[in-house]
Amino acid sequence: MLKDITLGQYFPGDSPVHRMDPRMKLILTIAYIVGVFLVSDLLGYALALAFLYLVVRVAGLPFGYLVRGVKPLRFILVFTFLLNLFFFPGTTPILSLGFFTLTREALQKAVFFALRLVFLVMGTSVLTLTTSPMQLTDGLERLMRPLTRFHFPAHELAMMMTIALRFIPLLLEETDKIQKAQMARGADFESGNLLMRAKAMVPLLVPLFVSAFRRANDLAMAMEARCYRGGEHRTRLRELKYTRLDALAAAATACFLLVIFAEGRFLG
Amino acid sequence: MPIVVEDLSYVYMSGGPYETQALHNVSLTIEDGEFVGLIGHTGSGKSTLVQHLNGLLSPTSGRVLVDGLDVADKATDRRAIRRKVGLVFQYPENQLFEETVEKDVAFGPRNLGLSDEEIDRRVRDALRRVALSYDELHARSVFELSGGQMRRVAIAGVLAMEPRVLVLDEPCAGLDPRGREEILSLIRALHAEAGTTIVMVSHSMDDVASLAERVIVMNQGRVAMDGSPREVFSQGEALRAIGLDVPQAVELADRLRERGLAVPQGLYRPEEIAAFVRGLAGKGDADA
16 A cells, blocks of 8 residues: 555656756746646646646656556545535536536536646646656755745755655655564554554554654754754755756746637637 | 465566566475575565565465465465464564553464463563563563663564464674674574474574574575575585675685685584684694
């Protein structure tokens, strides 16, 4: 179960999308999501899908990988779909079952809302799959740097993100190991009612917390031993630089946004 | 009850960009009462192999039979398998979680659904086997103990399941020489007194040489050698070729041979080589 998590996973490669500046990727991802939220009809979603597909092809990612990333969201998707379906006030009934009336507007709203969520997840997946966590946090830090003037802790936030991302695979591995060790002692994590399952987590969570705290402590010591004292005056090994590739990508995304906008204005 | 591994292959993260095959067509049989040393460098597939022995991992292809039962079969009761085959992981002290030593050791037997008297008997027995005093430690918190004691409590936690086969993954990793000696002697006693079948994964050739009756060498997910320590350790060149060491006694014998001494083949224990050297010295005295 643990190995199915693709969230935040990096898919190594050397495509133009991989080589782009992480800052540009972050900005363009946000732009793409804004574009998706401007869409208000099926043709628009088709365009959004086409653009996403193009990017995925250029990045050399298997499209199935992106779809798999949506899988953990299926409950939220179904939930929001049903919620919109039942509670969105509409005026054009198409089906009537006792006290419940299905309206055209509600159906449309439900479908579009679910689609938006799917595009949101897939769009950000492209970002995380093509950008290594280090690059991503580097990009974030640089983008947030202007905010430091207002005492916004940009560096600290980026460092916390780097560490958290670094620790996710470690903790997953640790969880897997402890889980197996307890299973070897006859522990059962898979059957029983909710209360029994919650109780069964204790032998897993206690050692996990113990080791997480120990790791955090060790890391803090190791960082201090290397004179870490925040981001002041720190120079970088790899300076981020915008290239022609980034300009090209920005132009492509701008075109996409224009098309979406025009489509919504004149055809929608 | 032998453990039969038939044509076992295992692939991690299958289908993704990080797909790796950890085991390639491994076949072997572990007989009752054997003491098997499993050696190989990091990433050779040792740990993956031992996790198949009690059904924690299911083969990608091939079969693992314990007592004739297929461990991957859905109809097989995995808990029954885990009761027969105990597995002590690397750094087992990381799995301790209970408030007291007694409760932690009792975790396994309690999962087996045994009576309170039986659990109590097993806890006392398991602590005795790892040479810890029940009276002194049973009410202490596991987190107050020393590293060596924590490890022994963790091993006791597996012993309390009273498995007939005990698999230990690097039981001495990270211990000081004294802690190491203590763990090794308790493993030796388990094998000698209780007749428990032992599979010990180790990096240390000397530990394996001093304890095992059979040595299996893994390399790149395959069984590279399988035989008595005498057979395996006499192939020093082959072992070095796959990045492993030989026991110090074998190293010494090889060096003496390079100097032109007629050291007999197949000596791998410190006592044996010591006896040979003593013999030489005796002869030297007689000549003089």
